[in-house]
Amino acid sequence: MPLRRALVALLIEFETSLEEMENMQARSPTPLLYSVLVRRRRAAMTLRSRLSRKDRPRRRSQFSGPSGVQHLLAREAELLRLFDVALAESRVEPELAPLLRSLRAEVEQARITLRQISA
Numbered sequence: 001m002p003l004r005r006a007l008v009a010l011l012i013e014f015e016t017s018l019e020e021m022e023n024m025q026a027r028s029p030t031p032l033l034y035s036v037l038v039r040r041r042r043a044a045m046t047l048r049s050r051l052s053r054k055d056r057p058r059r060r061s062q063f064s065g066p067s068g069v070q071h072l073l074a075r076e077a078e079l080l081r082l083f084d085v086a087l088a089e090s091r092v093e094p095e096l097a098p099l100l101r102s103l104r105a106e107v108e109q110a111r112i113t114l115r116q117i118s119a
Contacts, residue, residue, distance in 0.1 A: 010086055012057050039106055040106070083107065
């Protein structure tokens with residue numbers, strides 16, 4: 001998978017996850033989820049800024065409705081897989097690799113927090 005397509009797939013999945021988290025936070029606010037949302041919004045903006053306007057997705061994904069913590073955990077697992085695919089690309093720019101690793105660490109932290117919420 002070319003690097004640009006991998007980044008676009010990451011951004012789409014990132015924004016979908018963000019929408020689901022915002023929906024969940026609106027239904028039942030928690031300080032833990034709020035902290036994840038703040039980091040996720042910042043990470044989505046950072047990832048979006050790495051793509052040219054031409055490469056960015058034209059519209060946000062269609063969010064299907066209410067989802068639970070388990071669904072979000074599955075989405076985070078998919079995000080981790082997409083990060084691994086992007087990092088495995090041979091043409092990752094030297095300044096992009098640390099950014100992707102940092103964003104991947106944010107997703108791992110979000111998974112830990114979501115597990116705490118579900119407990």
